[in-house]
Amino acid sequence: xxxxxxxxxxxxxxxxxxxxxxxxxxxxxxxxxxxxxxxxxxxxxxxxxxxxxxxxxxxxxxxxxxxxxxxxxxxxxxxxxxxxxxxxxxxxxxxxxxxxxxxxxxxxxxxxxxxxxx
Numbered sequence: 001x002x003x004x005x006x007x008x009x010x011x012x013x014x015x016x017x018x019x020x021x022x023x024x025x026x027x028x029x030x031x032x033x034x035x036x037x038x039x040x041x042x043x044x045x046x047x048x049x050x051x052x053x054x055x056x057x058x059x060x061x062x063x064x065x066x067x068x069x070x071x072x073x074x075x076x077x078x079x080x081x082x083x084x085x086x087x088x089x090x091x092x093x094x095x096x097x098x099x100x101x102x103x104x105x106x107x108x109x110x111x112x113x114x115x116x117x118x
Contacts, residue, residue, distance in 0.1 A: 044068075046089075052076045058089065 042063045049057040055072040062068050073085035 053078070055079075056085070 044060065044062050046058065046060045049059075051057065055074040056076075057070070057072050059070045060068040071088050073088050074081045075085040
């Protein structure tokens, strides 16, 4: 009788440990997938990092999160190359339909870039 109770307890303890390990693995897999998911969902995104002296850095990622292209454009002082900036960006548009454009807040260039980007 004592042997069977002890064996039963050991068996349940092992089963519980195995179940806990599987639960931890499932939780870890789900958390990894959640943390690695695109924050905007499955959408193509163009990100702008405004800068006056160093130019506006632009990056486009597709709906899977793959980097499509990057560029630096200079629409503000001192270069004021608005026409060149406008011609650089549309070359990406046939390949990528961007559904949102996050704009990094880096004053003082954020306001002029934001007003031109919208």
